Structure formats: C-alpha cells, structure tokens
Amino acid sequence: MAQRQTEQDLERRFQARVDAEEKIEPKDWMPAAYRKTLIRQISQHAHSEVVGMQPEGNWITRAPSLRRKAVLLAKVQDEAGHGLYLYSAAETLGTTREELVEALHRGKAKYSSIFNYPTLTWADIGAVGWLVDGAAIINQVALQRTSYGPYARAMIRICKEESFHQRQGYEIMLALAKGSAQQKAMAQDALNRFWWPSLMMFGPNDDESPNSAQSMKWKIKRKSNDQLRQEFVDQTVPQIEVLGLELPDPKLRWNEARGHYDFGAIDWEEFYRVIKGNGPCNRQRLQHHIKAERDGDWVREAMRAYEDKRRGREAA
Amino acid sequence: MACNPVRDRSDKNHSDGNMSKQTIVEYATRLGDDALILGHRLSEWCSNGPFLEEDIATINTSLDYIGRARMFLSYAAELEGAGRTEDDLAYTRDCRDFKNLLINELPRGDFAFTTVRQFLVDAFNLFFFEALVGSTDTQLAAIAAKSVKESRYHLRRSRDWMLRLGDGTEESHRRTQTALDDLWGYTDELFHMDPLESELLDTGVAVDRAAVRLRWEPLVTELIDAATLQLPQPYTLPGGGRQGVHTEHLGHLLAELQFVQRAYPGLQW
Numbered sequence: 001m002a003q004r005q006t007e008q009d010l011e012r013r014f015q016a017r018v019d020a021e022e023k024i025e026p027k028d029w030m031p032a033a034y035r036k037t038l039i040r041q042i043s044q045h046a047h048s049e050v051v052g053m054q055p056e057g058n059w060i061t062r063a064p065s066l067r068r069k070a071v072l073l074a075k076v077q078d079e080a081g082h083g084l085y086l087y088s089a090a091e092t093l094g095t096t097r098e099e100l101v102e103a104l105h106r107g108k109a110k111y112s113s114i115f116n117y118p119t120l121t122w123a124d125i126g127a128v129g130w131l132v133d134g135a136a137i138i139n140q141v142a143l144q145r146t147s148y149g150p151y152a153r154a155m156i157r158i159c160k161e162e163s164f165h166q167r168q169g170y171e172i173m174l175a176l177a178k179g180s181a182q183q184k185a186m187a188q189d190a191l192n193r194f195w196w197p198s199l200m201m202f203g204p205n206d207d208e209s210p211n212s213a214q215s216m217k218w219k220i221k222r223k224s225n226d227q228l229r230q231e232f233v234d235q236t237v238p239q240i241e242v243l244g245l246e247l248p249d250p251k252l253r254w255n256e257a258r259g260h261y262d263f264g265a266i267d268w269e270e271f272y273r274v275i276k277g278n279g280p281c282n283r284q285r286l287q288h289h290i291k292a293e294r295d296g297d298w299v300r301e302a303m304r305a306y307e308d309k310r311r312g313r314e315a316a
Numbered sequence: 317m318a319c320n321p322v323r324d325r326s327d328k329n330h331s332d333g334n335m336s337k338q339t340i341v342e343y344a345t346r347l348g349d350d351a352l353i354l355g356h357r358l359s360e361w362c363s364n365g366p367f368l369e370e371d372i373a374t375i376n377t378s379l380d381y382i383g384r385a386r387m388f389l390s391y392a393a394e395l396e397g398a399g400r401t402e403d404d405l406a407y408t409r410d411c412r413d414f415k416n417l418l419i420n421e422l423p424r425g426d427f428a429f430t431t432v433r434q435f436l437v438d439a440f441n442l443f444f445f446e447a448l449v450g451s452t453d454t455q456l457a458a459i460a461a462k463s464v465k466e467s468r469y470h471l472r473r474s475r476d477w478m479l480r481l482g483d484g485t486e487e488s489h490r491r492t493q494t495a496l497d498d499l500w501g502y503t504d505e506l507f508h509m510d511p512l513e514s515e516l517l518d519t520g521v522a523v524d525r526a527a528v529r530l531r532w533e534p535l536v537t538e539l540i541d542a543a544t545l546q547l548p549q550p551y552t553l554p555g556g557g558r559q560g561v562h563t564e565h566l567g568h569l570l571a572e573l574q575f576v577q578r579a580y581p582g583l584q585w
Binding site: 050053054057060061062063064065066067068069070073074076077080081083084087122172175176179180182183288289292295296297298299300301302303305306309 | 352356359360362363364365366367368369370371372375376378379382383385386389402403406407426427479480481483484485487488491572573575576577580583584585
C-alpha cells in the first residue's frame, strides 16, 4: 500500500514537472509507460532515418549532375547521422542499438511507412526531399519542445539539417518544373504519387489515434496528428502553385472560414495495409537492411578480435 | 570530343602553346576521371556498410572524391574552352574516352576488397598530391593542396582497417589477403609515365610517378607486414586506362552514372 502511494506521488510529481515545461532527463524517475512510449517513438524515428537512406541511395549512383550527386550524398550522410543521434537518445532510456535493430528485423519495430514507396524517377528524389522532409520538419519542429530532454535536443540539431534537405528537394522540383515538358511531367507524377503517402506520415486521424491523448498529456507529442497534417497542407499548397504544377487532389481548396486548406479523404485502408507490411517495398527495405547487417558480421567480428589482440598485447 | 585519341593526334599540329594547354586538359581529365570513378564506386556502399558509422565514413570519403572530380573536370573543361562543363565530361563521354586507371573502376567487391583498394590508392594519392602541390600550374596545385588533407585522413582510416581486417579473424585475414592478391596487378599502372605525362613533368606541371613509387612501396610493404598479410607475388596486368582501354566493368558503371543524361539528353537538372 505504501509502495503504491509512493508510485502515485512520483507520478504526480513527474506530471507536475511536465506541466511546468521542465525537461525530463535520463536519470529522472519516469513512468514505465512513458519510457516505453519514448523508446518506441525514438527508435521508430531512428529506423526511419536509416531505412530512408535506401530509397534515396537508390539514386545516388544515377544523380543527373555531379552537383546533384554531391548534394544527395551529403544529404544521405546527414540522415545516417540523424539515425546515430536518435539511437543514442533511445539508449539513454536503457536500451541498446542492437536491441532496437533486432526489433526492426523481427518486424516488431516500425519505421515511417513513406519509405515503403519506391523512388522510380529522379523527380522522386525531389519529391522525397520536398514533401517527405517537409512533413518530417513539421513533426520535428513540434518535437523540439518534447518533454524528454535528449530527444528534444536531438530534434533541435536535426531540424537545422532537415531544412537544408527540404530546400534541396524543392530545388530539384523547381529545375524540373522549369524544364522540358518531359521533366515537368516527371515532377507532376512524383508529386501525385508522393502526396497522399506524405499526408499519411502524420498518422491516423485524431479520433482514431488511441495513444495520442496520453502522449499529449506527457508532452511527448505537442500537437495532434490532424493539426500537424493541416500545417503541412497549408505550407505545401502555395509551394505547388509556385512550381506551376497541378494540385494532386481535386478537393484541395482554400477555406476562408477555417483559414486553412480543405483536402480530400485519405485512403486509410492503404495506410494500414502498408503499416502491416504490404506496401510496395516493405519486404525489400527490411531484407536490404538485414542483408547489409549479415554481410557486415565478419567485419564486426574482425574488429572485436583485433581489439582483443591489441589489448592483450598492451597488457603483456 | 577532345578526349578521342584520334583527335589527340591531330592536335599535335597546333602551336606549342595550344599543345601544352591541350596536354594539361588531358592531364586534369585523367585525374578527374580517377576521382570520379572511385568516388562513384564508394557511393555504391551507401546503406550497405557493415554498420552505420561506417556508412557515414564511406559516404564522406565518396564526397571528397566526387568533390575532387568536379574540381579537376571543371578545370579541364574551362581550360579546353570549348564550352563544355564538368557534367558534359562526366555524363556524355563513352568508355573509350574515360582515362581513369583501371584499379578505380573494379566493382566494389566485399568490404575487404574496398578496404584494400582504398589503402593502396589512398597511400598513392597522399604522395602523388603532396608532389602535385608543387606544380607550376597553380590551379592543379590548389586542387592538390585540398586533396592532400583529405588523403591523409583517408589513409589513416584505410590503414586502421587493413590492420583490423588483416589481423582480425581467420575469415577477415583470408578475405583481405585475397583482395590484396587480386588488386596487386593493378598497382603498376599507378606509376606508369607515358609521353604526355613525361612532357608535363619536364615543364613542372605533372608529378613524377616513379618518385611517388619510391615513397609508396615502403609504406605499403610495411603495413602489409604489420597487418600480418603476405606481399603478393609480383605480377602486372596490362593497364590501359590512360588509353581508354578499360575492363568490362566501366561500361556498366557508366550506364548507371549517365542514365538520366542519356535518356533525356541536353537538359538542365
């Protein structure tokens, strides 16, 4: 009984700190469910950065100019770096990168389902940078104020680089939109294919998102899925207009009364199908990640063996 | 088509000034091709490395090589004065017009192959660019100065990996020795001086590759020994890179590298 009282006290004090906008740090007491939610969310975020290297890496060897190649390499390198900070942020919660990667390989941990769509043309690299990184920034800007300190700080660092990524994506789209009829058609096609999956990146509608209320209360999440999605739409439509491309959804129009753009219904069946593993590239992405890991087994073993020998020699 | 061998011969009729300009264009193109092709091979490792930190490091090295390729090729294009750009050189020449050394174009292989190639080439590059810093061509000297710093870092990394893989496990030792044996025959080409480079050496523009060899060999031999590997039995493969006589692998690399520019020619991206 006394035990339960203490737990309740701790929880009350924890919530008071969260309410007062104090950051929770690794050594602080936190509810087990808070820890679990964070590990799930941060690892999902880390895996997204890493798996996202695949659809973009798919075009590094085919980038159409040396400048584009260099910029894309730099971008993908940043993504890998983001993966590293995020794995480190997750490790402060008492897990290891190995455990997180193993959960990914067993299909227990998820990554953003946008990366289960293929990058078929060069314009897709533009669309991914512009829309996917654009959506990610909206999410991440909100997360800079998340209640867990290491996650919030990782987000601040990541956001700076993501805005450069979004610009590089938009710049690719601009060049295509100003280019030949074929290039413009390529840009339009990429926009059409990536538009809906980008809207899905914010997750289910608020009334279908069961964990959201608790995450909002703990200030892990600072804005709801629908709020963030609306911000993304409002930000992106004028950018589509600047490109001179057609809107990818006939229902997209400015609603004066709401002060926001209205948009059509999202195909949630597709969303859940992809989340469950049946998107165009789910198997490919996971198998690629597993293969890279397996191919590297002997390298990591060699590293360990060499380290042991070196230490042995030093001790002798 | 300045890189076509037939046209090269007709250029001999030009005045001396033109000829030496043309030889520098060719020299810069060679060095640009070496950097571009190896940089491309390294970029193939993206998302395939043995762990995330290694992916980052390999991409970083690839970026250095691509950056170097851009400097050499844009200098070659500018000096040529025919209105071509770095991208024209990278994306519209065919296999026979590429002048990279063969060691750079071999498929990336396993991590041991990539490591051994990087080690052999990084060591070469360090000494080569240290010498090129003294070139009478200020543009080449400036590119070399940047490349020296990069190569020093690259070599530190590939040396460490040689030690770890050579003196790691039985498997890593076997893979590394195999890679070393397979690559060894391609190293001779790194040190070959042809009439063009000899002429540029006389005017203080180019590097004496024989002198680079004198520094490269002891370093490589010593490290091979420290990594518990065996120096391969000497053998030499017919290197034809500078004449545009490549391995079959280059054509496939170019098919991928040049795909967009070939499918949609003459556009801005």
